[in-house]
Structures are given as structure tokens and as C-alpha cells.
Amino acid sequence: METIKISLPTAFMLETLRANGVTDEQILKQINKKDVSPWQKIDTTFDFQELVNLATNSEKDFESIITDGYSVKFMTINGLKNLLRLKFNKIQDQDYQQTEKGITDLILTEQELATIKQMLSKNCILHVYGNKISIDFY
Incomplete structure (x- = not known):
């Protein structure tokens, strides 16, 4: 199975959450609730609503990104x-x-x-x- 491709900023958001102790289960739970407010204090420069938008476009793909991993569309x-x-x-x-x-x-x-x-x-x-x-x- 090929991994889902995401943008570098999306990868930064996910890895910033993980680096700050947010588990994959917590990410999925908050995204399902469409509530990213707990993450605003982790990094105020990110618009975590983008993760909700990504999940809204394809819930299955977003879950795969979290559980199976991802590849970055273009790496610098x-x-x-x-x-x-x-x-x-x-x-x-x-x-x-x-x-x-x-x-x-x-x-x-x-x-x-x-x-x-x-x-x-x-x-x-x-x-x-x-x-x-x-x-x-x-």
C-alpha cells in the first residue's frame, strides 16, 4: 500500500504535536471532535484547523496518515x-x-x-x- 502524500507544513504540525506528547489516539480524537483548541498553546504559529480540513476531505486517508505514516510531497x-x-x-x-x-x-x-x-x-x-x-x- 502506498503512503498518503502530505505537505511539509502538515508534517511539521503532526510531528510537533507528537514531540509535545500528543498521542496518535489523541490526535484522532480531537480531529473527530473538530476541536484543535488544546493544541493552540503548543505552537501558536500553526493553524491546526488545517488538520481538521484534511480529515474532512478524507477521514480514511487522515487515519492512514496517523496510523500508517506518510510521505512528504516535496522535501527541502x-x-x-x-x-x-x-x-x-x-x-x-x-x-x-x-x-x-x-x-x-x-x-x-x-x-x-x-x-x-x-x-x-x-x-x-x-x-x-x-x-x-x-x-x-x-
Whole structure:
């Protein structure tokens, strides 16, 4: 089954909620209630109503995004760095190095690697060298 593609800002909203302790079950519950008010204090820059709109368009797709994961429609280097920080607590110059083409020397668990493979957009190429990963953009 192919994963649902979402925008980078939508991915940031979901991963920000998760990074702040909001569970997938809580996300689904609040979205079903169409009440995102509890999340406004987590990050005031996001319009979490966009998640409600996404779920309204296709409840089944939204549930799949939450439970099965997603891929990003178009990834940027800064977008990748932010997702690595939010989702895996990986920090540039500590856990990986930025290069001219992308990032290198990233170490992930098998589960994290499977997740990042799923999340990356078509403009990214993932390379695995032993236990180190690099991701190039084109």
C-alpha cells in the first residue's frame, strides 16, 4: 500500500504535536471532535484547523496518515532537518553533517530508517553506507 502524500507544513504540525506528547489516539480524537483548541498553546504559529480540513476531505486517508505514516510531497533540506529534530531528536553537527547536496553521517535505528525511507519525497535519494546514512537532494 502506498503512503498518503502530505505537505511539509502538515508534517511539521503532526510531528510537533507528537514531540509535545500528543498521542496518535489523541490526535484522532480531537480531529473527530473538530476541536484543535488544546493544541493552540503548543505552537501558536500553526493553524491546526488545517488538520481538521484534511480529515474532512478524507477521514480514511487522515487515519492512514496517523496510523500508517506518510510521505512528504516535496522535501527541502531545512524541512528534513526540522523533521529529523522533531521526529528523531537528531541535531545538525551533533548527529549528522550538512553537505552541499544534503546530509551525511546520520545514524538511525532500523525502525527510524524505515520511517525516514517512507517519509522522503521523490526529490531525495537515500544512501546507506554500513551504519551511516546520507540523503541527497536533486
